[in-house]
Amino acid sequence: MKVAVDAMGGDYAPHEIIKGAVEAAREFGITVVFVGDEVAINLELSQYREGQPFSYEVVPTTQVITFHDHPSEVLRTRKDSSLYRAIQLVAENKCQAIVSAGNTGAQMAISLFVLGRIRGVLRPGLITAIPSISDGPFYFIDIGAVADCVPENILQFARMGQVYYRLVTGKETPTVGLLNIGEEAEKGSRQMIEAHKLLAARSPGFIGNIEPKEAFRHAADVVVSDGFTGNIFIKTMESTAETLFGMMKTALGSSIKGKVGGVLAHSNLRLVKEKLDYSQYGGVPMLGVKGISIVCHGRSDATAIYHAIRVARNVSDEGLVTKLEALWK
Amino acid sequence: MKVAVDAMGGDYAPHEIIKGAVEAAREFGITVVFVGDEVAINLELSQYREGQPFSYEVVPTTQVITFHDHPSEVLRTRKDSSLYRAIQLVAENKCQAIVSAGNTGAQMAISLFVLGRIRGVLRPGLITAIPSISDGPFYFIDIGAVADCVPENILQFARMGQVYYRLVTGKETPTVGLLNIGEEAEKGSRQMIEAHKLLAARSPGFIGNIEPKEAFRHAADVVVSDGFTGNIFIKTMESTAETLFGMMKTALGSSIKGKVGGVLAHSNLRLVKEKLDYSQYGGVPMLGVKGISIVCHGRSDATAIYHAIRVARNVSDEGLVTKLEALWK
Numbered sequence: 001m002k003v004a005v006d007a008m009g010g011d012y013a014p015h016e017i018i019k020g021a022v023e024a025a026r027e028f029g030i031t032v033v034f035v036g037d038e039v040a041i042n043l044e045l046s047q048y049r050e051g052q053p054f055s056y057e058v059v060p061t062t063q064v065i066t067f068h069d070h071p072s073e074v075l076r077t078r079k080d081s082s083l084y085r086a087i088q089l090v091a092e093n094k095c096q097a098i099v100s101a102g103n104t105g106a107q108m109a110i111s112l113f114v115l116g117r118i119r120g121v122l123r124p125g126l127i128t129a130i131p132s133i134s135d136g137p138f139y140f141i142d143i144g145a146v147a148d149c150v151p152e153n154i155l156q157f158a159r160m161g162q163v164y165y166r167l168v169t170g171k172e173t174p175t176v177g178l179l180n181i182g183e184e185a186e187k188g189s190r191q192m193i194e195a196h197k198l199l200a201a202r203s204p205g206f207i208g209n210i211e212p213k214e215a216f217r218h219a220a221d222v223v224v225s226d227g228f229t230g231n232i233f234i235k236t237m238e239s240t241a242e243t244l245f246g247m248m249k250t251a252l253g254s255s256i257k258g259k260v261g262g263v264l265a266h267s268n269l270r271l272v273k274e275k276l277d278y279s280q281y282g283g284v285p286m287l288g289v290k291g292i293s294i295v296c297h298g299r300s301d302a303t304a305i306y307h308a309i310r311v312a313r314n315v316s317d318e319g320l321v322t323k324l325e326a327l328w329k
Numbered sequence: 330m331k332v333a334v335d336a337m338g339g340d341y342a343p344h345e346i347i348k349g350a351v352e353a354a355r356e357f358g359i360t361v362v363f364v365g366d367e368v369a370i371n372l373e374l375s376q377y378r379e380g381q382p383f384s385y386e387v388v389p390t391t392q393v394i395t396f397h398d399h400p401s402e403v404l405r406t407r408k409d410s411s412l413y414r415a416i417q418l419v420a421e422n423k424c425q426a427i428v429s430a431g432n433t434g435a436q437m438a439i440s441l442f443v444l445g446r447i448r449g450v451l452r453p454g455l456i457t458a459i460p461s462i463s464d465g466p467f468y469f470i471d472i473g474a475v476a477d478c479v480p481e482n483i484l485q486f487a488r489m490g491q492v493y494y495r496l497v498t499g500k501e502t503p504t505v506g507l508l509n510i511g512e513e514a515e516k517g518s519r520q521m522i523e524a525h526k527l528l529a530a531r532s533p534g535f536i537g538n539i540e541p542k543e544a545f546r547h548a549a550d551v552v553v554s555d556g557f558t559g560n561i562f563i564k565t566m567e568s569t570a571e572t573l574f575g576m577m578k579t580a581l582g583s584s585i586k587g588k589v590g591g592v593l594a595h596s597n598l599r600l601v602k603e604k605l606d607y608s609q610y611g612g613v614p615m616l617g618v619k620g621i622s623i624v625c626h627g628r629s630d631a632t633a634i635y636h637a638i639r640v641a642r643n644v645s646d647e648g649l650v651t652k653l654e655a656l657w658k
Binding site: 211 | 461462473476477508510517518519521540541542544545555557558560561562564565566567568569570571572573575576577580581583584586587589590591592593594595596597598600601
């Protein structure tokens with residue numbers, strides 16, 4: 001299996017990207033195809049001549065997409081960028097998946113344009129795993145691909161989310177909940193009331209509206225939302241956690257007893273932080289495009305990239321795209 | 330000054346409600362007017378015969394509104410409920426404010442119907458204080474009054490939020506940020522792009538879109554949003570914090586070292602929990618109705634009610650309604 005890696009995308013590119021990809025190549029015995037500036041890539045790769053050998057290729061490109069570039073423009077003007085070329089390798093069947101920590105909007109736009117939509121899919125969505133109080137994470141879709149949704153989009157997210165959840169966990173009929181501001185069917189915005197009706201009528205496994213509190217208790221395997229609300233949800237969750245950890249650090253530092261307690265409790269509290277660490281989940285697949293395009297956080301380090309490639313391998317092995325195509329056959 | 334207190338509303342009514350109101354009456358030298366079941370109220374009040382005297386009245390009612398009652402129905406069928414009568418006391422100028430921890434939807438509907446809207450206000454909104462990493466809290470509006478907003482609603486929330494922030498802090502021109510999924514003006518849903526344009530053109534102090542992370546850093550004094558997104562934002566924040574504290578408790582209990590550390594760090598971590606504790610902020614005023622209607626959390630204890638009455642007194646003293654009316658003169 002070959003995975004195309006956008007070597008130039010992300011806050012810590014190319015160093016952390018290549019480091020994580022080399023680890024993945026060694027561990028999983030796959031070929032990583034580094035796409036980007038040839039000189040920069042080879043310089044990084046020179047650090048891995050020692051140690052366990054691994055399989056790789058380099059595809060040189062001359063352009064780079066930054067976080068400031070607009071998705072609509074990159075389609076026209078960045079055809080020789082690392083991201084564009086990496087996605088093309090999947091469209092050309094030269095690679096089975098592409099992994100990038102670069103500009104998410106650009107990756108979605110290029111994936112949609114170059115790979116195309118699965119027949120029947122109105123708009124692809126982004127799904128991610130979120131830790132819950134119970135053992136397993138729940139999955140949330142859409143975390144920001146489609147800011148303006150019609151109810152039909154949300155129904156499709158539910159169906160694609162179920163396929164993904166089944167693929168990851170083996171559960172035959174994952175439950176689906178609609179993120180909303182109240183449990184009753186008539187709660188929420190007009191859009192959510194309509195989405196609720198549609199899900200109730202056409203989504204097997206639909207258990208109704210769920211509020212954030214219930215979501216964190218894993219009240220549903222798959223939680224669906226429009227991409228605007230979903231993006232606010234996930235960003236609020238991340239920044240609340242960050243704020244809390246920051247406040248705790250300050251509070252523990254404010255007294256000797258607190259400092260000692262903090263040191264003793266450190267390894268335990270670290271477990272919580274690790275459980276919440278997005279990098280353990282790597283990247284998230286864009287569901288609904290004809291190919292595997294894994295979107296990583298801009299701040300991805302080597303560990304995140306390693307796990308993103310693990311996700312890419314797993315969903316490719318399990319035939320994600322074929323299974324999604326079957327939904328509309 | 331007289332504050333009407335819905336003695337029957339809330340998870341811990343009437344006990345905690347009356348306890349908090351008695352404390353407030355003693356501390357602030359105001360009169361609390363308890364509205365609700367006369368027998369139940371007098372039974373509770375019998376506990377406070379000893380100690381510092383305080384001023385109170387009892388207005389007996391025969392009906393109760395539960396959390397399951399629908400706002401539209403209570404308007405027709407619950408005119409002798411504690412909540413309805415308490416709000417009427419404000420409309421009749423017999424009280425200067427009303428405080429309830431009961432059904433929020435019902436309180437908003439009755440306040441709107443009985444007190445009426447301030448001339449010029451399209452839809453009243455709910456504002457709340459949220460702790461930030463910096464010293465002072467920022468204020469967020471709307472946390473759930475208006476699920477379906479047009480951009481003009483959001484502009485009005487911004488203006489009313491600024492008046493409230495000025496009243497609480499004394500800052501002449503509070504800054505305003507629009508909660509959104511990206512900083513650039515063209516980010517977000519169509520609704521938010523339009524709201525951004527309107528705020529940029531007509532809201533002095535508008536600093537642009539802000540993401541949740543920036544909100545917690547107090548990037549703006551007043552953060553505005555539609556009520557659906559705002560309710561998801563605040564509930565996600567609350568439940569992330571609860572989930573984290575739950576996980577930490579479990580993690581600290583998993584080893585001796587963790588347990589000892591947890592005990593030592595307890596008082597420090599408690600500070601963080603207290604900083605996040607909504608009950609310190611009491612209740613939140615409904616902005617845009619012709620009267621002071623303070624909405625409290627259903628789980629409000631005596632401390633929350635005490636602080637809610639403090640808020641009621643302060644905003645009454647500062648002439649909140651007159652200041653809001655001036656916006657549309």
